[in-house]
Each structure stands twice: as structure tokens, then as C-alpha cells.
Amino acid sequence: MRSYALLSLGALATIARSATFDVDAGEHGFSYVPDTVKAAVGDTINVHFYPGDHSATQSTFGSPCSPIANGINSGFVNSDSGQASQMFSFKVNNTDPIYMYCGQVGHCAAGMAFVVNPPATGDTLEAYQKAASGKSGSAPSAVNGGVLIANVDNDDDNSSSSSSASGSATATATGSSTGSAAAASTTAASSGSGGAYGGSSGSSAASNFGLVPMMLLAPLAAYFFS
Numbered sequence: 001m002r003s004y005a006l007l008s009l010g011a012l013a014t015i016a017r018s019a020t021f022d023v024d025a026g027e028h029g030f031s032y033v034p035d036t037v038k039a040a041v042g043d044t045i046n047v048h049f050y051p052g053d054h055s056a057t058q059s060t061f062g063s064p065c066s067p068i069a070n071g072i073n074s075g076f077v078n079s080d081s082g083q084a085s086q087m088f089s090f091k092v093n094n095t096d097p098i099y100m101y102c103g104q105v106g107h108c109a110a111g112m113a114f115v116v117n118p119p120a121t122g123d124t125l126e127a128y129q130k131a132a133s134g135k136s137g138s139a140p141s142a143v144n145g146g147v148l149i150a151n152v153d154n155d156d157d158n159s160s161s162s163s164s165a166s167g168s169a170t171a172t173a174t175g176s177s178t179g180s181a182a183a184a185s186t187t188a189a190s191s192g193s194g195g196a197y198g199g200s201s202g203s204s205a206a207s208n209f210g211l212v213p214m215m216l217l218a219p220l221a222a223y224f225f226s
């Protein structure tokens with residue numbers, strides 16, 4: 001667990017200590033989880049892509065499923081199983097609502113959207129999704145407003161926080177009935193990490209967390225906290 005804690009802290013250190021939110025694209029059908037994020041200026045949103053060739057693309061509230069010129073856009077990112085090796089990371093530069101959808105044909109119409117800092121009433125996610133039904137959807141190929149970088153999932157859901165014991169991480173992963181490929185990788189990484197690089201020796205762990213960032217970030221974190 002120690003190695004994973006170092007990895008997480010190292011990742012946070014590289015993105016300037018602002019809050020980071022993880023959004024999973026397509027893990028549970030045509031949806032982002034969470035689909036609502038309340039972020040402050042300077043916070044970072046990391047979108048993790050599950051199979052389905054999804055995108056995270058910005059539209060206005062008034063034109064759901066259509067890209068804004070020079071808006072935030074990941075382009076399409078696919079995965080064979082679990083999270084793709086690259087995530088889309090973008091920074092929140094103001095507190096205006098940011099409406100994001102999947103540009104894959106039909107996905108936005110099926111409700112695949114999330115909103116950063118939605119208003120309490122009026123232009124809500126629900127209203128957006130209602131207006132999106134029947135729209136085809138598209139996304140530009142050019143990445144804009146953020147970057148595609150090696151995937152690192154910091155969220156707590158199954159991969160344990162830095163303070164939890166390996167036992168609880170394993171139990172959580174084993175107990176879940178869906179997402180078995182990702183859960184299995186999590187279990188392998190959690191239970192197999194004896195030494196600093198223990199988690200990266202298994203191929204499933206390497207593909208899930210990324211061997212390269214682990215090798216780059218662990219020394220950085222070691223330096224940072226020494």
C-alpha cells in the first residue's frame with residue numbers, strides 16, 4: 001500500500017496541489033460517474049475512459065451534443081478493458097457551468113453527459129439530458145483545453161485511499177459484481193505490493209496504473225517528501 005500512497009501523492013504534487021476530481025466515462029453504460037462536479041478555480045478534472053470509444057467534449061447548454069469551437073475536448077479515447085492507458089485532464093479556470101458530453105454517435109442522446117458547477121435550477125444536467133435526446137452527437141479529433149496523459153486514477157472507490165489497509169481494498173474489489181477486469185487489477189496491485197515497486201511487477205497492475213508514471217513519480221515523491 002505504501003507504494004500506491006507514494007504514487008498518489010506524487011501525482012498530486014505534479015498538478016500543483018489543487019483538488020483533483022476523477023470522472024469515469026462509460027464504466028456503467030452511457031454515463032459519466034460522477035455526473036456532477038463542484039470544482040473551484042484551479043481544480044483539475046481527470047476523465048478515465050472505459051471501453052466504448054468515448055470522448056469528453058464541451059458544448060453550450062443550448063446546443064447539447066455539439067462541440068463548442070475551441071471548447072474543451074478529449075477526442076475519442078478507447079480501451080479494450082478497464083480504464084484506457086491515457087486519461088483526459090483539464091483545469092477549471094472559472095466557476096461558470098461546463099457542460100460535457102460524449103461525442104460518440106448516440107451516446108449524448110442516451111444521456112452521456114456531465115456538468116461542472118451546474119446551477120441549482122434552470123440549466124441543470126437533467127434539463128441538458130432532456131434536450132440532448134434525439135441529437136446525434138460528434139466530437140472534433142483535436143484535443144483542446146486539456147491534455148491526454150498517462151492514466152492515474154486517484155479516486156477512492158475501489159483502489160483504496162492512502163490511509164486504508166490492503167485488506168479493505170482487496171475486500172472491496174472482490175465484493176463488487178461489475179467491472180471485474182479493473183477490480184481484478186486493483187486486487188493484484190493492492191495485495192501484491194510488498195516493496196516499493198511490487199505493484200508494477202504484475203502485468204495487469206502495470207497496465208492499470210501505468211508503469212512509466214510509477215517509475216517517474218515514485219522517485220519524485222520520494223524526493224518531495226524526503
Ligand SMILES: *[C@@H]1O[C@H](CO)[C@@H](O)[C@H](O)[C@H]1NC(C)=O
Pocket residue numbers: 072090091092093144145146
Ligand atoms: C485554463 O487555462 C490554461 C492556462 O491559460 C489553459 O492552458 C487551459 O486550456 C485552460 N483550461 C480550459 C478548460 O480552458
Ligand SMILES: *[C@@H]1O[C@H](CO)[C@@H](O)[C@H](O)[C@H]1NC(C)=O
Pocket residue numbers: 027157158176177178179180182183186
Ligand atoms: C468499484 O466498485 C464498484 C462497486 O462497489 C463497481 O461498480 C465498480 O465497477 C468498481 N470500479 C472499478 C474501477 O473497479
